[in-house]
Amino acid sequence: MRVQKLLDDRRLLLSVLVTAVAIAIGSVLIIAFAADSSGGGSSASMGMAPAKGAPGGAVGPVKIDIRDFKYVPETVTVRAGSRVTWINDDMAPHTATAAGVFDTGTLQRGDSKALTLSKPGSYSYVCEFHPFMKATVVVK
Numbered sequence: 001m002r003v004q005k006l007l008d009d010r011r012l013l014l015s016v017l018v019t020a021v022a023i024a025i026g027s028v029l030i031i032a033f034a035a036d037s038s039g040g041g042s043s044a045s046m047g048m049a050p051a052k053g054a055p056g057g058a059v060g061p062v063k064i065d066i067r068d069f070k071y072v073p074e075t076v077t078v079r080a081g082s083r084v085t086w087i088n089d090d091m092a093p094h095t096a097t098a099a100g101v102f103d104t105g106t107l108q109r110g111d112s113k114a115l116t117l118s119k120p121g122s123y124s125y126v127c128e129f130h131p132f133m134k135a136t137v138v139v140k
């Protein structure tokens with residue numbers, strides 16, 4: 001009786017082990033599939049990544065900070081139709097004015113203004129209050 005019981009226990013243990021191994025293999029396969037599909041997703045988003053390169057980069061939307069009497073970045077290149085936002089972080093009021101092309105109007109501290117630039121060209125602009133402040137937007 002005792003020997004028989006021991007054998008039964010062993011069989012039970014063996015079947016439990018086999019089941020555990022099967023579950024382990026199954027979950028490894030599921031994880032591998034999940035990793036594979038998420039890997040595909042991340043490589044797709046990596047393909048999109050260059051579009052996010054805003055400062056001085058290729059495609060809008062783009063933000064330009066005004067601080068210490070400078071436009072940062074000083075030169076930006078955007079695709080036609082991009083929205084460009086100027087944000088005044090200075091104490092002094094500023095504008096971003098390209099005569100006859102675009103004008104943010106007066107931006108007080110903390111103000112921002114978004115303009116859509118749709119016509120290709122290279123536009124240098126200044127601050128109406130501080131004409132030594134110069135920068136360029138290139139619209140492609």
Ligand SMILES: [Cu+2]
Nearest residue numbers: 094127129130
């Ligand atoms: Cu200014």
